[in-house]
Amino acid sequence: MNLNPGTRTLLVALTVAGSALVAPAVALAETPAPDGPIGPVDVANPIDGPGPCDDPGDCVTNPTEPEPCDDPGDCLTNPTDDPDDGGDGGDPDDGTDVQPPADVDEPVLADPNFTG
Amino acid sequence: MTTRTILRIATAAVALTLVLGACAGGDRPSTAGDDSDDAPPAAAGSPAPSGPAALVARSDTDLAVFARPGDPTPAQTLPATTEFGSARALLVDAEDGDWLRVLLPTRPNGSTGWVRRGDVELRHVDEALEVDLSARTLRLLVDGRVVVTTPVAIGTADNPTPTGRFYVVDKLATGDPDHAYGPIAFGLSGHSLELNEFAGGDGQIGIHGTNDPDTIGQAVSHGCVRVGNDVILQLADLVPLGTPVVIG
Numbered sequence: 185m186n187l188n189p190g191t192r193t194l195l196v197a198l199t200v201a202g203s204a205l206v207a208p209a210v211a212l213a214e215t216p217a218p219d220g221p222i223g224p225v226d227v228a229n230p231i232d233g234p235g236p237c238d239d240p241g242d243c244v245t246n247p248t249e250p251e252p253c254d255d256p257g258d259c260l261t262n263p264t265d266d267p268d269d270g271g272d273g274g275d276p277d278d279g280t281d282v283q284p285p286a287d288v289d290e291p292v293l294a295d296p297n298f299t300g
Numbered sequence: 301m302t303t304r305t306i307l308r309i310a311t312a313a314v315a316l317t318l319v320l321g322a323c324a325g326g327d328r329p330s331t332a333g334d335d336s337d338d339a340p341p342a343a344a345g346s347p348a349p350s351g352p353a354a355l356v357a358r359s360d361t362d363l364a365v366f367a368r369p370g371d372p373t374p375a376q377t378l379p380a381t382t383e384f385g386s387a388r389a390l391l392v393d394a395e396d397g398d399w400l401r402v403l404l405p406t407r408p409n410g411s412t413g414w415v416r417r418g419d420v421e422l423r424h425v426d427e428a429l430e431v432d433l434s435a436r437t438l439r440l441l442v443d444g445r446v447v448v449t450t451p452v453a454i455g456t457a458d459n460p461t462p463t464g465r466f467y468v469v470d471k472l473a474t475g476d477p478d479h480a481y482g483p484i485a486f487g488l489s490g491h492s493l494e495l496n497e498f499a500g501g502d503g504q505i506g507i508h509g510t511n512d513p514d515t516i517g518q519a520v521s522h523g524c525v526r527v528g529n530d531v532i533l534q535l536a537d538l539v540p541l542g543t544p545v546v547i548g
Contacts, residue, residue: 286356286389286423286540291473294384296485297499298506299459299492299523 353443354428355392356467356542357402357420363388365413369399375413378404384470384487389541390415391467391489392422405469405489407502409462427539429468429507431525431547433461436517438507438527440535448534451517453510453526459494461523461547462505466490468543470506471536482509482529484536488545492523507545508532 364374380388382405390402393412400420404411430439433454440448455461470487477483485508492503509529510516516528525547527535 283355283422283424286358286425286542288538289387289389289471289541291471291484291536292385293475294470294472296384296470296472296474296481296487296506296508297501298481298485298487298504298508299455299495299498299501300480300506300508300521300526 353424353426354467354542354544355400356423356425356540357390357392357400357415358423358542359388359390359415359420363390363415363419365402365404365415366399367413369396369414371414382470382487384472386470386472386487387541389467389469390420391542391544403465403467403489405504407491409464409466409490409493423540423542425540425543427543429535429539429543429545431461431507431545433463433547436519438525438531440538442538447538448531450527450531453515453517453521454519455492455521455523456519459492459522461521461525462490462493463547464490466505466545466547468507468539468541468545469504471539471541477509477529478511479509480511481506481524482511482532484509484532486532486535486539490545490547495522498522507535 359378359380361380363378363380365376365378366373367375378388378390382388390404392400393403394401395417396414398417399414400417400422401412401414404413426443428441430441431437431452431454432439436452436454438448438450438452439446466488468486469489470485472485472487474481474483474485485506487504487506490505492498492505495503497503503523505523505525507525507527509532510526513528515521516526
């Protein structure tokens with residue numbers, strides 16, 4: 185194939201650029217999905233995803249990092265924000281109508297006369 | 301091949317690369333706001349969609365029962381305990397403001413009445429008992445999950461076990477594992493449709509153990525449901541008063 189030098193240079197540049205994009209794409213495709221959401225999910229609901237990490241970089245590369253952050257500014261979330269400190273209170277459908285569970289009653293000593 | 305053609309091919313290759321990258325990104329963790337596709341699948345044994353847990357109204361004092369919400373005078377008053385001494389627990393059937401409709405442990409089966417919400421303590425019960433008369437089995441469900449399945453003896457053709465929605469009214473210990481009812485007997489809110497009197501009682505049906513385990517699986521009782529003594533002991537540890545019992 186006869187190509188002029190400009191076209192050849194452009195083709196080589198595009199091929200290199202394409203390869204550079206394919207490699208990370210394939211790497212991502214082969215990376216198993218983590219069990220829970222990471223990264224920005226932690227911003228909305230820190231208790232849903234894996235624990236925040238010590239290293240902000242780990243938030244992207246190591247989503248399974250279980251250790252809590254030493255620094256509240258770490259990552260994208262604030263690990264010192266206790267999800268139970270008066271947040272949304274859980275399922276909004278719980279409302280105030282939720283009753284405590286019934287205790288399992290102890291049997292009463294008696295002589296039954298049911299229709300045995 | 302012209303230069304223009306080559307450029308088109310190269311552009312298409314780059315576009316394809318970008319598309320591949322985007323597809324690979326589909327396996328990446330979701331971000332807030334697009335987690336709908338990442339909702340975990342329902343786990344095996346998930347609660348059946350049978351609605352919320354049952355509500356039980358309990359009272360440790362005599363309880364006024366009204367025919368209708370807002371009635372000025374009660375239609376009857378239930379003692380604080382049953383005739384056997386069990387605490388008073390009534391299965392709630394419906395709610396209307398400050399009033400609760402409850403299933404009454406009286407004839408006819410399925411009778412209801414209204415109690416004032418302020419007169420009772422409400423508790424939820426996650427347990428439920430189901431008796432399948434055709435299969436002659438009993439199941440205990442907790443949060444919709446079956447935790448006990450066992451064969452049972454049921455009523456005869458002449459004295460059939462009544463069907464319907466009942467609940468546990470009494471939990472009695474006989475004090476004798478060799479008792480005809482075994483070590484434990486649950487009294488239910490239902491009554492025999494054939495027997496108005498039995499052994500000095502009013503034909504109340506029950507679920508209990510037995511001193512004749514060979515009868516389990518047969519239609520031999522006067523309406524009660526018999527289970528093995530090991531099973532009734534297990535149930536006694538799990539079932540609170542007011543637990544719904546569906547017989548069908």
